[in-house]
Amino acid sequence: MNSKKTNAAVAYTGEDDFRYETVTIEPPRADEILVNIKGVGICHTDLSFKSGAIPYPFPAVFGHEGSGVVEAIGDAVTKVKTGDHVVITFRSCGACELCSVGDTAYCQNFWPLNIIGCREDGTSSLSNDVGSVASNFFGQSSFAAHTITYEHNIVKIDPNLPIELFGPLGCSVQTGAGAVMRSLRARKGSSILIAGGGSVGLSAVMGAAIQQCATIIVLEPFEGRRELAKELGATHCIDPTSEDDLVSTIKEIVPNGVNNALDTTALPEIMEACFDSLGANAILGLVGIAPPGTPMPGNLDDLFMGGKGIKSIVEGDSNPDEFIPELVAHYQAGKLPIERLIKTYKLSEINQAIADQKSGACLKAVLIPDSEEPSV
Numbered sequence: 001m002n003s004k005k006t007n008a009a010v011a012y013t014g015e016d017d018f019r020y021e022t023v024t025i026e027p028p029r030a031d032e033i034l035v036n037i038k039g040v041g042i043c044h045t046d047l048s049f050k051s052g053a054i055p056y057p058f059p060a061v062f063g064h065e066g067s068g069v070v071e072a073i074g075d076a077v078t079k080v081k082t083g084d085h086v087v088i089t090f091r092s093c094g095a096c097e098l099c100s101v102g103d104t105a106y107c108q109n110f111w112p113l114n115i116i117g118c119r120e121d122g123t124s125s126l127s128n129d130v131g132s133v134a135s136n137f138f139g140q141s142s143f144a145a146h147t148i149t150y151e152h153n154i155v156k157i158d159p160n161l162p163i164e165l166f167g168p169l170g171c172s173v174q175t176g177a178g179a180v181m182r183s184l185r186a187r188k189g190s191s192i193l194i195a196g197g198g199s200v201g202l203s204a205v206m207g208a209a210i211q212q213c214a215t216i217i218v219l220e221p222f223e224g225r226r227e228l229a230k231e232l233g234a235t236h237c238i239d240p241t242s243e244d245d246l247v248s249t250i251k252e253i254v255p256n257g258v259n260n261a262l263d264t265t266a267l268p269e270i271m272e273a274c275f276d277s278l279g280a281n282a283i284l285g286l287v288g289i290a291p292p293g294t295p296m297p298g299n300l301d302d303l304f305m306g307g308k309g310i311k312s313i314v315e316g317d318s319n320p321d322e323f324i325p326e327l328v329a330h331y332q333a334g335k336l337p338i339e340r341l342i343k344t345y346k347l348s349e350i351n352q353a354i355a356d357q358k359s360g361a362c363l364k365a366v367l368i369p370d371s372e373e374p375s376v
């Protein structure tokens with residue numbers, strides 16, 4: 001098999017917009033899998049890296065919530081075959097101390113496998129007319145019609161499912177739902193406070209409903225998102241921007257404090273309110289990425305006296321080979337209606353999709369590669 005041309009949304013240094021253009025993708029090496037992307041979600045992490053806030057090589061193809069159909073496999077690949085439908089999640093090594101006990105989201109090799117913009121040997125599977133294009137973002141770079149990925153990235157799913165919608169299971173949905181179902185292990189009948197009604201927060205709401213939490217309080221400024229949160233299982237929704245004393249409002253609902261809280265906003269005042277709303281022996285989970293130097297929420301004496309804790313959560317503590325099939329089963333049972341969160345765009349419309357996601361016009365944009373083949 002030879003290199004082939006495909007279409008991708010390429011980010012260039014200092015440019016606000018992605019350029020939709022033709023790139024060359026190498027054939028899969030022995031341990032690699034070529035996937036024909038059918039859909040890819042846009043996640044905040046893609047945009048954080050594109051902004052240059054975190055050092056990364058450019059030009060680059062981002063995208064880490066891909067899903068699609070296996071088009072070719074390397075000689076050493078046994079997990080999937082050509083034609084299989086796959087969700088592509090983050091990459092883990094499968095062999096380190098944490099991977100070996102199933103804590104793959106905390107893989108000790110996470111950074112080099114996900115964040116360096118190339119293979120571990122320094123090569124990239126992508127190039128354009130000018131030269132190399134950074135690839136391998138989260139082991140995928142799936143803002144493209146084709147991507148090279150790896151066995152630890154992929155989870156096979158039923159080919160009868162709408163594969164193009166399932167990419168977000170690989171990051172935002174498993175992050176939100178997993179935070180509640182796995183990291184916090186919310187109990188049936190318990191109370192939970194969820195800050196932020198974006199795709200992670202609303203996935204957390206669905207996770208809390210699956211766990212049969214009795215009280216699910218959502219903090220979200222957009223009215224449309226508050227309404228959707230209620231339809232997905234929230235029992236109370238609060239606009240934090242219209243509250244003078246947010247903690248008092250929450251404690252009117254749960255006088256002894258909540259059993260769990262999850263912050264998806266990374267806003268210091270919201271994290272503080274979440275911490276101050278905790279009841280005894282409760283945990284605050286943090287999934288947002290706060291700016292460097294942001295202080296920890298709360299006071300240490302509250303931790304001592306209340307049995308309280310703060311836990312940072314990566315990818316919902318997901319072990320994707322176990323958890324993504326579990327999420328798919330909840331989708332099939334009607335308990336995880338991810339399509340309620342999603343609006344689809346063509347891959348070539350990526351800049352509009354990002355604008356709509358930022359303005360609140362769209363909750364979770366999923367890009368569908370344009371059907372036309374590249375012109376060269």
Ligand SMILES: [Zn+2]
Nearest residue numbers: 093096099107
């Ligand atoms: Zn590992």
Ligand SMILES: [Zn+2]
Nearest residue numbers: 043045171172
């Ligand atoms: Zn993500």
